[in-house]
Amino acid sequence: MTPGEKKRKELFDLYSKNWIHFSKYLSLPKEFQGKGLYACPMCLTLFDETGLDQSKERRLTLEDVPPKKLGGKPLILTCNTCNNQSGTKYDSHLLNQTRAENFLRRKEGGQKEVVIQINNKSKIKGIAKNLPNDTLGIHFINKSNPMAQPDIDHLFKNWNSGQFKLDIKGGNPKLFNIAKLRIAYLLAFAKFGYGYIMNWQTQIIRSQLSNPNDAIIEHLGIVKLNFEEDISGIFLVKHPKNIVGFLALFDLMESGHKSKVAVLLPGLHKTDETLYDELKRSSEIGKIDFSNIRDLDYLTDESLCIAPIKFSEMAYSTGI
Known part of the structure; x- marks a missing residue:
């Protein structure tokens, strides 16, 4: 087994366990529940283990998050169609603009x-x-x-x-920022699995990523923050209350230089409006208070598969 084959198998096994735990919360036909399947986080196409066969026309491939040329590493799997299209749609603009x-x-x-x-x-x-x-x-x-x-x-x-x-010439400014949103979304999936992305609020993100020329999300959640320490990962936003949700912090490495990127992501608490509706109305966000999320096994521990929903509800209802 090659290193690439081993890595794809490890990721499939990890996230297919997460699918087994979370699929019981979804209204799906029985053939899609309780089985070790992997849904591409971009298009939600379902694959069984045969999707690891790289000779197939539609298959699962390693996805570097962020892109490899910007310091990323293989973190999750996406289908080859979504993986290949991202380079054309987003990654080239992200690289050119960063350079x-x-x-x-x-x-x-x-x-x-x-x-x-x-x-x-x-x-x-x-x-x-x-x-x-x-x-x-x-x-x-x-x-x-x-x-x-x-x-x-x-x-x-x-x-x-x-x-x-x-x-x-840099990259297209809109596609440059959508590329950042894509990275943030995939980092949230990497941490929480299907408990985060199988939600109507995150469906809006997938719609924008699939239709980059459409103005589905006006304010993409890209924010500038001042950092006292070098931190990365997914964090819980507690304040302002109207944007309670998650914050993705990650680095883009180019020519030996590191650029910190901060992207707000929707919470999963019950609300009639999305994070992006709130951001569209706000002339300025002000100070953002966020906290660490404990590093637990959100992917394979069945009791934690809906943790991102509980985190969002707790932050929205209590502010702590």
Whole structure:
């Protein structure tokens, strides 16, 4: 068994146990209850253990959360369709925007693909990189425009009087933020399993992720927080009461630099409105009080399979 096969089997066994425990709370046909199944957290397509067979057209694949190029690791399984589409829809925008931000903030080692215009004439692709002592390095990709070589040579000979402009493109801002929401949602699934995602409030997230061009969620729950310590994980939001729910904190690692991301996620307490309705109405959120969630076996302990619902109800009713 290869390392990849072993990891997929371990994850399937873990979350299929969680499915067995939680499925009894769902109105499902009997053939889907009490069996070791795995529902893709993105599309909820159900797989039995044969879904681990990588020769199948529709199969379960390892999902890096966050994306591997941004410091993530294989954390859960998603179906190959959802996994492959995420790279096209979201991950590339997340990577490009993160690289652009690190470069523009002049973080040492930050680099970005650019288009360089020389003396208002030739354009050529290249890579710009922040070097030590607040200096900038530029690598010209000559094959992208061989006709630009005379202008490059002239620039080097007349560096003091020459000019060049950098055209820097990041990711699509909306898809950049939806990618963050996707990571937060999958981190919540990784911690709580189906007890968190099989809910009408989280269905809204899946709808937005499946339809990125539709304005299903106006305020995606991305917030800026000041941290006194380096913490990551899923936390319980206790205040303000109108946004009681969960907070996902995670890092994006690029060019040796770490960016902290904070995303609010819906609670599962009974309410007529969603977190996103509240965020849409609020001009500002103010201070967010959140607390640690005990590190227990929420996936395989049957008594804990609906813990995220109980956490939300407790925080909403008592504020503690």
